[in-house]
Amino acid sequence: MEESDTYIQQAYAKKSHVCRYIERHPVLSTLPIASADTVSQASTGPSASTSTTSSDPKTIALPKLQLPTFSGDILTWVSFYDAFRSAVHDNKCLQDIQKFQYLRGLLTDEAAHTIEGLSLTGANYSHALQLLRDRYGQEHKIIDAYMRALWQIQKPNGDLSSLHRFYDTLESYIRGLKSLGKEESSYGELLVPIIMDKLSVNTRKQIARDHGDVPWTLPDLRKALLKEINAIQAGLTVDTDTMGESTSQPALTVYFSRQLEIYTSVQTKAVCILQRYTPVWRMYCCRRSQETNGNCEA
Incomplete structure (x- = not known):
């Protein structure tokens, strides 16, 4: 407790000393003066961590870069070499033996046979790359x-x-x-x-x-x-579009088509009934004719 009281007394003494110095220099009087409590809170409070994290730049997670492969098609050499050079060859963080590993992993078919026989060493990287340039990278050949x-x-x-x-x-x-x-x-x-x-x-x-x-x-x-x-x-x-329009009928046409189906159905039923009772009707007409005229033409 005595040590803390002594620290507080010294802090206030320094504060009064600073205030007297500012009074003698009016230009500094416009600057805010922080108290001892404020200084301790700024150094240990959550605002310190907030200011630190807010200054960090925001990063975006980009998708993994997929380098193209090269099979020996001379028409694709320029695009392949440009992609390989920017991602691997010009990368100063990679050693030559690592670059050679990437190069061998991206070559297939005829291009892989071009550098076949070269051992995987850093010294052979430039040799392998030169073999590929001589075979596929000459402008007049392309x-x-x-x-x-x-x-x-x-x-x-x-x-x-x-x-x-x-x-x-x-x-x-x-x-x-x-x-x-x-x-x-x-x-x-x-x-x-x-x-x-x-x-x-x-x-x-x-x-x-x-x-x-x-x-x-x-x-x-x-x-x-x-x-x-x-x-x-x-x-x-x-x-x-025309085929689609021809298959879809307007609402009015659909209505009349439905009415025609109903009429045809009713007419068919009527014909069936008429055919069914025609013999009975003929017998009735024949009987009436015999009663009236004495003969039957039916």
Whole structure:
């Protein structure tokens, strides 16, 4: 108790000393002065932990990154290498042997055979990566592969899905060439007749009807193909809606159809009753005729 009283007396003495200092310096008089109780509460109270936690930045849990694999298709090398380089190769926290482990785990088929025989060591990582670059990463080889793919692209068989697949594949190869610096103007004139030969006769007629007798360019042909796909899609949608409308009858038509069924049913019953009692009616008529005329024509 004596020690606590002494601590409180010293705190108040320091407070009075500070107040006298502030009075001699008016600029500091605008600052708030905390009491000893306030200081002790701020250091031990829940507000201290609150201020600490509130300053922490908020984090969002992102989904796990899944790196693509590479099987040896030269058309997918650029996308694979860019993803691998950003996630693994440029990661300074990984050693070369760890990078080599990731690289081997992402290679399949022909690409895996390319580095087969290299032992799993840190020194062989750069060697393995260079082998893959020399075989799949040379720009002129990738451009040649894209041009061969455009030449060998599968023909559409005339329906909407195959034409859509043909257009998407064409656009993918053209975007790949553009990423390598090859513009359409450098190969478009050679590619137009190849694409036209792959289209069906009906498709060529449809796109030529709007284009007229004007030389085709690759951008115009791509736009015409997309327009034809949208027109076919719109036509199929209209046909589907028309079929749906034809199967559903209006309420008034349904009412009259029901009345017709009832009338037909009543008429059928009447005919059945008439056929059933016709012999009896004939006998009655014959008897009356005999009584009246003495003969019976029935």
